[in-house]
Structure formats: structure tokens, C-alpha cells
Amino acid sequence: MQEEVENRTVNLAISTSRLTVRTIIAGIRKYLQHREKVKARKGRDPAVHGKQSVKKLLGQNQGAANAEIEKEGIKDFERLAKKYGVDFAVRKDKTVDPPRYFVFVRAKDSDALDAICKEHQARTMTKDKKPSVLAQLSKFKNLVASLPKKIREKKQERDL
Template sequence: MQEEVENRTVNLMISTTKLTWRALVTGYRKFQQYRAKVKAGKEAPHGKQTVKKLIGQNQGVSSIDIANTGIRDFDRIAKKYGVDYAIKKDRSVSPPKYLVFFKARDADALTAAFNEYSAKQMNRSQKPSVLKQLSRFKELAAGIPAKVRQKKLERDL
């Protein structure tokens, strides 16, 4: 393993020494342009972001209501599908709702993600609660009488 690392290091050194001065300057300029683009914010963010950034990308925005029970689950599924989205809490309703804003071009991906999320929620509602099962088994275990052990040794001579 160590030999492979050393060989790669030597190969890297040899390939960098073959670079010309012009190639180095060009590479450095490209790197500066990239850094300037990132600092200027021209690089579009992906995944979860603020509503302001999402609207600022000028690609059209749509929204869906979602219950507050599984927002973390929805985050995981949306990341899996590569959807650019923003979550905003709607406090005007007494039990607060969450609005999921997403790009219009991500509608198909979000539909698939939302279908998977809803299927996961339905499966969760059908499964019995582990804590309820545990409390039921505790009650059953408490109702079983304990064994009475008698320690008698019979000695025959």
C-alpha cells in the first residue's frame, strides 16, 4: 500500500514538472475565475436552501403543504432525489403547517420524492408502536408469579 502511494506521488511530481510555464499560468487564471464566480454567488446552490435563494434562481417556484410530523424524513428523501427545495413554516394556522417550495423543473423528481414520503408515512402508521408493545409485555411479565426456589440437599448415606 505504501509503495502505491509513493509511486503515485512520484508520478504526480513527474507530470507536474513536464508542465510549461504557460500551462501553469492558465491553470491559475482558471482557478481565480472559479473562485470569483463562487464568491459572487453565481454557483447555484443545491438541496435545501432559503426561499429567497430559491426564488432568486429565476426558474419558477411551486409549493406543497406537508405535515410537521416527518420533516426530517422528507429532507432525507428529497436529498436522495436531488431536489432543490426550501421549507417555510406557516404560522397563520393554529397547528402550524410547513410549505415546501421547489423549482418548477424539479416537479417530477419532487412528485416521486413526495410519493415515497407518503408511502413511508402510511407504513409507519400501520406498524404498531414499539413502546406500546414494550409496556404491554412489561405488564404481562409482572403478572407471572415468580418461582419459589427451595434449597434442600438430600444426603444419603
């Protein structure tokens, strides 16, 4: 009797493990199908936003406005352009030394370009007023180093 119950238990465990493996494989297949559908939808979307090449930007036949930007400010500009949803292209002019960087935006986004420039200026003005984190850290390191260290003496109590 006991042997028969053990045999049935083993059969049940084997059949459920096969079921879970099949289920996992089916789930992975469904996920891959979903990813392919999402990828196909993205490829068809004509409204591409964000950083583009100058050729793509001018190919939209909406005109373009440009502004000069410093190399250090490109990352900040990208963040702000993403915030405002602006299509832009960055172009490096190598004919002069040091090279200049130009940002091209669609003509209809030129108002957003003005807003981005104002916000960037406001950020750089407040950035100068903020104290340096590294300077504060070194100040606190020196302060901690100047504190006297506590010395603990380990004493064992002996029962005599």
C-alpha cells in the same frame, strides 16, 4: 562502561521524543492546511443542494413550485428530499391560525416532488399498519411480571 551505555540510552530516548513531538506538530499543521483547502472548495461550489432559503432558491432563476405540508411531515420530507437530491425551502405562513407550511422546490425538481409525495404517502399508510413498539414493550413487561419468580435457597454444606 555501564554508565556510558545508560547515558547513550537516555540521549537516544530524548532525541526520539523530540522527533515524535515535532512529527505530531507537523502532522497537525498538515491536517489544518487540508481542512482550509476543503473549506475553500466548499465555499466556491455554486451547486448548493438541500435545504435553502426561499431567496436563494428563487435566485437560481429556474422557477419554483410549491406544495403545502404539515408540521409533523417536515422531517420526513427533508429526509426524502435529501435522498432524491432536491433543492427546497420551507416557508411558514403565519397569517392563518394554525400556521401553514409551504415547501418550495425548483421547477425542474417538480417531478421529484411528486415522487417524494408518493413515497411519503406510502410510508404513512404502512406506518398505521405497524404495531406500536411501546405497546408491544408494555405487553412483554406484563408477561414477564406475571411469570413466577424462582427462589433460590442458599444452603451451606457442613462437614461434621
